[in-house]
Amino acid sequence: MRFALDGMLDVLDHRGPDERGSRLYVEQGLALGHTRLSLVGLDHGHQPIETSDGDFAVTVNGELYGYKRIRTQLACETLSVDRKSDSAISLPLYLKHGLAMVEHLRGEFAIVLYDHREKRLLLIRDRFGIKPLYYAKTERGIVWGSEVKSILKHPDVQAKLCPKAALHQMMQVMVPGSTSFEGVQAIQPGHMMIVELRDGRLETRTKRYWDLNFPTSHDPNPDPAEYVQGVQDRLVDAVATRLEADVPVGCYLSGGIDSCSILGLATTLQQSPVKAFTIAFDNAEYDESHIAKLMAERTGAEQELLLLTEKELYGPAFERATWHAERTFYNTLAVAKWHMSRRVRACNYKAVVTGEGSDELFGGYPFFKRDWLGREDEGGIFAGAILAEEDLQHSAWQDLCGFTPSWIQPWMLTLEKIRPLLSDDMQDLLREYDPVAAVAGAIDADAVAGRHRLDISQYTWCKTMLEGQILTWGGDRMDMANSMEARPAFLDHHLAEYAVTIPPEVRIRDGVEKWVLREAMVNVLPRELYERKKFAFMAPPAHTDPIKRAAIQEMIDHWLTPQRVQTLNVLDAGRLKQFISDAWQETDGTVARRNDIVMNHSLQLHMLQGQYVEGLPLPVVD
Known part of the structure; x- marks a missing residue:
């Protein structure tokens, strides 16, 4: 048991290089392990956290906000460790409230809690799935981990790509709760899995404890000013909450109103200048760093600008990003995010506040507007x-x-x-x-x-692409790859629960997406940004540049050999070769973008096979 746990923790060292802990319940055949990234209670917070009698133990990945207030209301003296970390409130909350403890949790978290008295194990994931949590059921029990790669290190779990999941990855949209690998599933956002030992057998059930609950009707005569103030108040509180840590907290800064709002509020809330981290691309059509620079100058933030070219977006970094993502991604933005988190750590930062979730809550994406207002040019x-x-x-x-x-x-x-x-x-x-x-x-x-219709469009996106794309290969997986935690303030559940009550015509007003947020942040945003339409935050696809095309072709020649394609047997080698040849001749930009997506997915399926099934070593990135 110890040997298996050590192997699983070894492969998660990037998630928590500061400390490692474990607790074995040998007679029960249970092992808890944790790798820690210390942000709060730097000299405390050892995990697993236990009660003094050893009957309860917990591991927490992520952040639990409001812990100081909760700590004053609870009897924490039953803990056998220091109580100064945010994670330490989890056990007293469970002892007082049982399964209803989740109603008192605020933040981004994955929690595994063992109740020896009830012979009960809880696997709990935060409301939006910001922090990952996976599991696999085997003949001998259940195995879990913050990333799939740790589960695959257990001797009872075989690494095998799932054919259905391969098809889903190729088309980009995964089934909620699924992964790339057979037999490995995700705890879904806002859910907990309850595992209990009954008469010598493990019984499992899943319970949803939270969801985005859009109303069946909205106020027919809304006062926009009321909602503007409501958003402003809750967003200020969400940002202030996420700036609390015992280490410096920076901000991701693109040229969108989401991250610019976060930076503007963080600057107001903090006494010292904020460090802002920005990605720039070598293609003006995809680069918005000039807007980010304007925002940094306005707020007096110290900006760290990272310019990325084909050298950074392809090759070894592409392969490492794929390994961390554990699934394919359609755009090299994931690789860009991997580089950015690496730069954040190089600047001695462990945490940043980010703007993810704003488009989801306030109708920012163009497809939301299309579903409600119809097609535009x-x-x-x-x-x-x-x-x-x-x-x-x-x-x-x-x-x-x-x-x-x-x-x-x-x-x-x-x-x-x-x-x-x-x-x-x-x-x-x-x-x-x-x-x-x-x-x-x-x-x-x-x-x-x-x-x-707008509510439906937003809800279905949140249940699929937000968790399966934005918060995985576009979020946690690339950030924690370099031991760096992202805190998406817009996904604070207090703000989210309010946002769903905002009438559609206040979210999108006179055709302006995220109107209520723009008005709430009118004194924070530069005029150029306040008036700007939604910009696609993507990396330039390979077809946009002959140098990038050559870079991805080099990877294609290495990974998509006829023998390797035949071994995986998802794609036909001859058809794939012809597709790639034809793709490079395509002159229609829309078709070329889609071709680029297919090439990325094809490459990464074979990388996953090589990395996880064949055990090929990861390359070193300079």
Whole structure:
């Protein structure tokens, strides 16, 4: 048991290089382990945390806010360790409230708690899935970990890519709760898994404790000023809460109103200048660092600017980002985020406040506006990536929502491009499988029934792409790859619960997305940004630059050899080769963007096979 646990912790060292702890319940066959990134209670906070009698133990990944107030209300003297860390409130909350403890938790967290008296194990994930938590059921019990790679180190779990998941990754949209690997699943956001030993057998059940609850009707005569003030008050509180730590906290800063709002508020709330970290690209069409620079100058922030070219976006860093992501990604923004978290740590920062979640709560993405207000002339770099150039429908989504959300339509077109590339065996295996319907089937029909079209679009995106994309390969996985924690203030559940009550015409007003947020931050944002439309935060695709094209082609030549493609047997080697050859001749920008997406996914599927199944070593990044 100790040997297996040590191997699982070794592969998670990047998540917590500051300290390692474990607790074995040998007679019960239970082992708890933890690798710590110390941000609060630097000289305390040893985990697992136990009660003095040893009957209760817990590990916490992430941050629990408001812990000082809660600590004054609870009897924490039962703990056998120092009580100065935020994580230490978890056990007293459980002892007082039982499973209802989750109602008192605020923050981003993954918690594993063992109750020896009840022979009960709890696996709890935060409301939006900011922090990851996975598990696998085996013949001998249950194995869990913050990343899939740790579970795959357990001797009872075999590393094998799942064919259905491979198809989902190729089309970008995973089924909620699934992973790239057979037998490994995710605890879904806002859920807990309860594992109990009954008559010598393990019984498991899953309980949802929180969800985005859009109302079935909104105020027909809303006062916009009321909602503007409501957003402002809650966002200020969310940012202030996330600035609290025993180490310096910086900010990610792009050119969008989300991160600029965060920086503006952080500057006001902190006495000392804020450190801002910005990514710049060598393509003006995708670069917004000039706006970020304007915001940094306005706030007096010390800006760290990281310019990324094909040298950084492809090659060894691309491979390492894939290993950390544990799934494929459609754009090298994930690689850019890996580089940025690396720079943050090089500057001796362990935590940043970020702007993720704003688009989800306030209707910021162009596909939200399209679902409510109809199609506009929105081509450009959105087309082929996050917007479909034609209107599509799917019966499963029509039945669920009354329409097919615009956010999934570009990935339906990607699926059409992928299916002919599948190997004959894969086509036979998945002939009757409809991945688009599978995603729809994972959505709670009661949560969308009778809701406004904008609410439905936002809810279905949050249940799929927010957790499966934005917060994984675009968030936690790339940040924690370099032992750095991101704190998305917009995903504070107090703010989120208020945001769903805001009428659609206040979220998007006169065609202006995120209108209520813009007005709430009007005194924080530069005029140029306040008036600016949504910008796509993506890295330049390979087809935009012959140098980038050469860089990805070098990776294709290395990874997509006929032998390797045949061994994995997801794609047909001949068809894939012809597709790539044709893709480089494509002149239509929309089609070229989609081709680039297919190439990225194809590359990474074979990287995952090499890294996790074949055990190939990871490259060193200069």
